[in-house]
Every structure is written in structure tokens, then in C-alpha cells.
Amino acid sequence: MGALDYLKDQLHELDEQGLAIHPRTLEGPTGARARFDGREVINLASNNYLGLANHPRMNRAAARAAEELGAGSGAVRTIAGTMTLHRELEHRFAEFKHAEDALMFQSGFTANAGTVAAILDREDVIVSDQLNHASIIDGARLSRAEIKVFPHKDVEAADALLAETARPGRRQLLITDGVFSMDGDIAPLPALVEIAERHGAIMMVDDAHASGVLGTGGAGTVDHFGLHGRVDVQVGTLSKAIGVLGGFIAGPHHLIEWLVNRGRPFLFSTSAPPAVTAACIEALNIMRDEPDRLERLWRNTRLFKAGLHDLGFDTGMSETPITPVITRDEEKTQAFARRLFEEGVFTPAIVYPTVARGQARVRTIVTAEHTEEDLKEALSVFGRVGEELGVL
Numbered sequence: 237m238g239a240l241d242y243l244k245d246q247l248h249e250l251d252e253q254g255l256a257i258h259p260r261t262l263e264g265p266t267g268a269r270a271r272f273d274g275r276e277v278i279n280l281a282s283n284n285y286l287g288l289a290n291h292p293r294m295n296r297a298a299a300r301a302a303e304e305l306g307a308g309s310g311a312v313r314t315i316a317g318t319m320t321l322h323r324e325l326e327h328r329f330a331e332f333k334h335a336e337d338a339l340m341f342q343s344g345f346t347a348n349a350g351t352v353a354a355i356l357d358r359e360d361v362i363v364s365d366q367l368n369h370a371s372i373i374d375g376a377r378l379s380r381a382e383i384k385v386f387p388h389k390d391v392e393a394a395d396a397l398l399a400e401t402a403r404p405g406r407r408q409l410l411i412t413d414g415v416f417s418m419d420g421d422i423a424p425l426p427a428l429v430e431i432a433e434r435h436g437a438i439m440m441v442d443d444a445h446a447s448g449v450l451g452t453g454g455a456g457t458v459d460h461f462g463l464h465g466r467v468d469v470q471v472g473t474l475s476k477a478i479g480v481l482g483g484f485i486a487g488p489h490h491l492i493e494w495l496v497n498r499g500r501p502f503l504f505s506t507s508a509p510p511a512v513t514a515a516c517i518e519a520l521n522i523m524r525d526e527p528d529r530l531e532r533l534w535r536n537t538r539l540f541k542a543g544l545h546d547l548g549f550d551t552g553m554s555e556t557p558i559t560p561v562i563t564r565d566e567e568k569t570q571a572f573a574r575r576l577f578e579e580g581v582f583t584p585a586i587v588y589p590t591v592a593r594g595q596a597r598v599r600t601i602v603t604a605e606h607t608e609e610d611l612k613e614a615l616s617v618f619g620r621v622g623e624e625l626g627v628l
């Protein structure tokens with residue numbers, strides 16, 4: 237009898253409810269078509285929006301940086317691990333986001349969690365959308381500030397919470413995802429910015445799924461809505477459209493300086509290796525040189541969304557390349573994803589706790605790399621398997 241045996245029971249329970257996660261293994265490079273668990277499939281499961289994750293220029297930039305500068309950085313940023321490449325990437329990102337300065341983190345997760353925790357303390361309050369990402373929730377908890385959650389995209393409720401929690405000297409943070417990762421809808425950022433300004437609250441947006449996807453050249457939701465200079469903290473990830481790994485914060489210089497001093501993942505976790513950093517810089521170059529990638533992404537998005545709609549699937553509130561096919565029941569959703577995979581289409585089943593119970597779905601994400609043929613084939617499989625399982 238081991239002290240951890242209770243976990244076996246808990247895992248068994250997850251399995252019984254169709255909630256257990258068994259990740260598939262990618263047996264080659266990622267791409268529009270890729271090999272998982274021994275099967276060649278149309279890949280609608282990645283966040284590789286622009287097809288940069290295996291772009292030859294990215295691969296060469298990574299290889300060259302490793303050859304010239306080594307495999308690792310050797311230290312945390314604040315001691316001896318800040319490399320010229322890190323600063324170069326940060327300058328490029330500040331420019332990309334039209335911000336004064338930017339700071340790189342090891343992931344989008346640590347960028348969010350580290351920043352929220354660093355800029356607030358226990359006297360303060362966080363007003364947060366119900367569907368915000370887990371890393372925002374963790375950062376909010378770590379800050380020890382009071383957490384107030386408003387119903388998804390309900391600006392009036394957020395406004396009321398800001399009014400109700402205001403006290404002299406108390407800081408307020410209004411925080412939202414730019415694009416919501418499980419539904420693919422866009423935050424009502426103009427209205428949120430207005431109420432943040434009216435209450436003197438800090439406005440923070442997590443553009444993990446919007447960077448490289450929305451706005452001019454993929455600059456994100458702030459650019460998409462023309463809100464430059466009115467959002468205090470912009471979060472981005474280097475792991476999704478940028479195609480590599482890492483996160484960053486863009487904002488005023490004093491915010492960045494503060495995070496250098498108080499952002500715990502920045503202070504206490506080793507910096508990104510040269511290969512990662514150089515590939516991220518190259519991603520920005522490619523986005524500038526090959527603007528047609530963004531156009532292809534959106535063309536594919538329109539085609540695939542319209543196809544799912546015509547078949548009669550419930551695609552919820554999606555407005556971006558993330559399109560959920562909402563099937564509600566957890567076990568049916570697992571079976572749907574499994575049958576789609578067997579028929580050559582990979583879309584993950586997303587179940588509780590990632591989404592609410594009874595809101596299970598398979599989530600599709602198209603990329604710039606999918607051909608029309610890929611998407612038409614995927615749609616025909618969706619139609620066939622949807623009928624077979626009574627999802628349609």
C-alpha cells in the first residue's frame with residue numbers, strides 16, 4: 237500500500253467519466269498532415285496557425301544559433317543568462333506590439349502568472365472574465381488579491397464589479413483573453429478598455445491566440461480594435477502562431493523594469509536557449525516577408541467554418557481560426573474524437589475541467605498550411621462520423 241494509491245482511484249474515476257487525458261504522440265514534424273500514434277492524419281489540433289513551427293528558415297535559424305552560441309543559456313536572466321539574442325527579440329516584440337518595451341518569459345503561462353502576481357498584492361482586486369486562461373487564474377491566486385469573476389464577455393457585470401470593489405488606494409486589474417482558446421470568440425476589448433479607463437483600472441489582455449492571427453500583420457487584438465496606447469499590459473506567446481516556445485509581456489518601460497525585479501519566473505527560472513530565441517526572431521522576419529500566410533489562414537478559416545456550418549454542427553461563438561464543434565456529452569465527445577482520428581482527422585476532445593461539464597467539444601484549428609483539399613477531406617469525414625454517432 238503506497239501513500240499515493242488514492243491517485244489510482246481518482247484516475248479510475250476520470251476514466252469512467254470519459255475525462256481522462258491520454259496524449260497522442262507526434263512521430264515526426266508537426267504540419268497540416270502529420271503522423272500521430274502510427275497514423276497519418278489531417279492535423280486540426282495544433283496551434284501552428286501560420287505554419288512556422290517547421291518552416292525551413294526557422295529550422296536553419298535555430299540550428300545556426302545552436303552552432304554559434306550553444307545549446308543552453310547557462311543561467312537565469314537576472315544573473316548571467318541575458319543574451320544579446322534575448323534583448324534583440326524583446327526589441328522586435330516591442331516594435332511588433334507598438335509598445336515601449338517587452339520582456340520574454342519561458343512560456344505564455346509563466347508570463348501571465350508571473351506578471352499578475354508581480355503587479356498586485358493582497359489589498360488589490362482582479363476583475364477577470366469567467367473563461368480566462370488557467371495561467372491568469374493561477375497568477376491571480378498567487379497575487380493574493382481579491383478575485384472577482386464576471387460572466388463571459390459581460391461588460392456591464394465587469395463595470396459593476398469595478399464600481400463595487402473600488403476603495404481609495406486600492407489597485408484594480410481588469411483582465412481578459414484577447415481570443416478565448418476553447419470557443420474562438422474575441423473579447424469585447426473596446427468596451428472593456430472604456431470601463432477600465434473610467435475606473436482608473438489597469439487593463440491587461442492575453443493575446444496568446446491573437447498574436448500572429450488578428451490585427452495588421454498579426455499584431456493582436458489591440459491593433460485589431462485600434463486601441464494602441466490604451467491597454468497597459470499585453471501578453472503574447474511565442475508558442476502558438478510564432479511557432480516555437482516562450483511568452484512575453486509588452487508595455488511601458490517601468491512595467492518591464494518592475495518585472496525584471498519582481499517577476500518570479502523571470503528571476504528564478506533559466507532563460508530560453510539560443511535556438512529558441514533565434515527562431516522566434518526569424519518568425520517575425522517571416523511574418524514580415526510572407527504576409528500571404530495570414531491571408532491563407534483566414535481564407536482557410538472561412539472555408540472550414542462555413543463547411544461545418546453547412547453540415548449542421550454547433551460551432552458556438554467562434555470568430556477566429558479556432559472552431560469548436562460542440563457535442564456536449566463527455567463520453568460521446570471522446571468517441572467522436574476517436575472515430576474522427578480513425579478516419580484520418582485529428583481534433584482533440586476538450587472536456588471538463590478545461591470547459592464546463594456538459595460543454596464538451598472537439599476543437600478544430602486550421603492553419604495557413606492546410607490546402608483546400610485537406611479541409612474538404614476533413615469536412616467529409618466530419619459529416620460521415622457525425623451521422624454515424626448521432627452528433628448531427
Ligand SMILES: *Cc1c(COP(=O)(O)O)cnc(C)c1O
Binds near residue numbers: 417445482
Ligand atoms: C496557450 C495559452 C497560454 C500559455 O501559453 P504557452 O506559451 O503555451 O505557455 C496563455 N494564455 C492563453 C489564452 C493560451 O491559450
